[in-house]
Amino acid sequence: MIVGSTGSGKSWTTATIIEQVADLPNANMIVFDLHSEYSPLSGHENIKVYRIAGPGDLNNPGDDVIFLPYWLLGYEDMLALILDRTDENAPNQAMAFSNIVVEAKRRILVAEGLNEELETFTIDSPVPYDLTFVIDELTRLNNERVINPGTNREINGPFNGKFSRFLPRLYAKKSDRRYGFLFNLNEEHLHTSYLLSLVNKLMRMADHESTGVKIIDFSEVPSDILPIVISLVARLVFQVQQWSPYDQRHPIALICDEAHLYLPSRQNADASEGRALSHFERIAKEGRKYGVSLLIISQRPSELNTTIMSQCNNVISLRLSNQSDKTAVCNLLPENLGGIQDLLPTLGIGEAIVVGDSCLLPSRIRIKEPIFKPNSNSVKFWNEWCNSINEQNLNNSVQNMRRQTMEEALVVQD
Template sequence: MSQDLFNIHEDQFIGFVNKVDSYSVNISTTDEEQLRRVNVNGYVIMHTSDPNTRLIGRIERVVRLEYEPSNYSEEMDEEDNNTTNNDITVNALGTLKGPGGGREIAKFTRAVENLPEIGAKCYLLLGEYLTLFTGLVAEETAKSNTPLTLGTYTMASEARAILDGNAFFQRHAMIVGSTGSGKSWTVAKIIEQVAGLKNSNMIVFDLHGEYEPLSAHPHIKRYRIAGPADLDNPKSDVLFLPYWLLGYEDMLALILDRSDENAPNQAMAFSNAVIKAKRDALIQENMKKELETFTIDSPVPYSLDDVVNDITELNEEKVQGSRGLVNGPFNGKFNRFLPRLASKRSDRRHGFLFSLKEDQLSVNYLDYLVDSLMKANTEDSKGVKIIDFSEVPSDILPIVLSLVARLVFQVQQWSDSSSRQPIAIVCDEAHLYLPNRLAADAAEARALAHFERIAKEGRKYGVSLLIISQRPSELNTTVMSQCNNVVALRLSNQSDKSAVSNLLPENLGGIQDQLPTLGVGEAIVVGDSCLLPSRIKIQEPEYQPNSGSVKFWDEWSNAKYEQNLSLAVKNLRRQSSASSEE
């Protein structure tokens, strides 16, 4: 059936090729009626020197030019004197190859192998021909029985927009769009499709609790990072992220003031004390193999009290001098460090790190945490894990998120490659913790180091990133550069549009001009997972996130309920999100 694309009816003919360069083609036509059917961002098909090959292009610009003849004659009528030659600029998108050469059916590829010759015919892809072409692209993309689909093509609403799920996650992806453009719906649509796969494995960083409704899906589990109200009696869905999981540099970024003149001494003493505490813990657990090979970054539970006691001894140490006891070499060097560490430990907002019970200080807690976060979908476990970070203080959010990401990467790195299960990390509101390096503080810089490594090396170990942001201009450029798939919803800010256009191939740069014109829930999809750069209407997810825009005017006009401010104040004081007064 796709063979019809090689025999398009002449009523779709629009003109002849009159200019060709490396990736664009110019078409000239004098048919005014046909010109009215030409739309910017529409698709055309052009003949090439190979009769079994066609070039597919996207219309970028349409210009109507009038030329006056060089030799004017009074005997020529006005219609002959004023000829119109319309110019259509087309960007080359890919090649359509007909059956033959080992192909049973026509095949579309993004490679531009043959450009048309001067004078080659050009036809519009409209109606049934456009449906045929998008169907061909969908068949070529859908390599599995459960393809990834976001919705339908805006230009052909009856054709499903199918993405290559392998390429989408192998080479990282990014979803961007202004607030209210439909990002959360798009993310929810992807998450629920992943959850439906037999061996799905995905972690969703939920910073505002908006993806809670998705936990109603039979294969999605929701966890919460422990808040101040969870420290004494945590429920089964509450997770602690113990301080002993933090790497050495991450821990220092959390507790060390680099502006302190004694910071180098403090860092050295802390390092020595942690190594000693971990060694003592391994000896106590009789873990001889681990004792031989452990490092300061090994995830070994240790007593922070022992570390504080060792550093306190150094801070108060007296040594024998020629005239009696004198201050030791580190005496007083930790007068600011120790109170700072004590303040962090006593802060209930940081309780998920420091207010640990016996279970979280045991060696087996790491096994429990890894199983909770990384076990693929089975009869006993759910493949998609949504982690609610809404109660994590914003100042340490980058460190905490990178802790989870680093743990996932390291477990994958040390897994047997023959049985390694791929896993995706969905980074919602990524601009909050993956900023440009020039704008990053110490905590953010440490977080960036882990995410940048995953972006550059994660593919080898089966770790994928799905970056979600409403401000792509504020995102880290290294992470963005590794995202070879872009789902761009409406963007109106010029710097955001420029950031997205920098990720696009040169011949697709004009797509950025469409971003402000997109409707709610409409996206442009470009990348390795999508053979054809497409404008797609996102399908409504079955499980909708709590991200709907508040209708201010309607609420002010006809409020159906009264806000319980008393409950809100109590929740604020208690640092808990109870839904009823107790």
């Protein structure tokens, strides 16, 4: 775990570790980059940056754009995304949805001739299915009228009107371009072969065809579903490792930047964060057996999930001033190291206390400056206000907001 107040040097520390990992011949690491901070590290030959598709990528995605199809979501994850648990019809909605999804997956397996998978698949199996078919079936059930055998008169079916609130929510998610990486898919993403393509892109270790460190830019993912989307990638990695024979597993590390945004304490977690926590808690507790490790990075350790924090064998703490944050870190240390709490606020930028298996004794160190610096430098307000050389192009900024793409303004030379 790496913790420290904003501006203390967390990003540089993380970048230094990533660079050192990338220099290893068989490295394998995935970095969850929430603010596009680590894109400059792509200058290293063994580091590749990918982006989760944003609204501007849906019509013309590049090779560095990743789609995470809805069918990769587990059953509970999908329900956390679209089901309102306060709806009195929620149990009926969940039951009908699950039955139709199973049928939709069965149709795909039959169409592609995957007979062995057809005998063993479940609702959580990563098998594509046609969401339009699911919506059509739910609409049919919502409008269904049946004949009453006793009176021979037409009456409402058992699910008639039960999806009047569920279907609009599903339509809204499906049509929202912000969720295009989940729902706005082409034929390639709806084929069973896409899973292998995605896993190869994310998990292949360093060799002549792949880079060892993969940085995934989540900056365009809506914050309300960010926990589910990040946990989808983490769960996929864990499951691939879990289903790999022991002698064929290659260890992989997951770097969770800004972890407090999607790994909060249980009492502060909503439905989507609760699902994400379930996946990450399992990785924290069981990942060692399958060659999956976590590096947790946060500026607010007091807001982090305690189960995940308790499994961290090493703590790198940069400057911390907040009392609750200092207490959260010191609770992870042996009882005889209580004096470290008084030292944390005095650390300079780039200085850290390291405690854990990586060193015999608690050590105060200075972090080596990374070669490729992340986009995390603090803006020097006073200097900029006194003598700024940057002229902000507000017209270009407003256009980028509308188009949901980050484009540099053209400079016209006289």
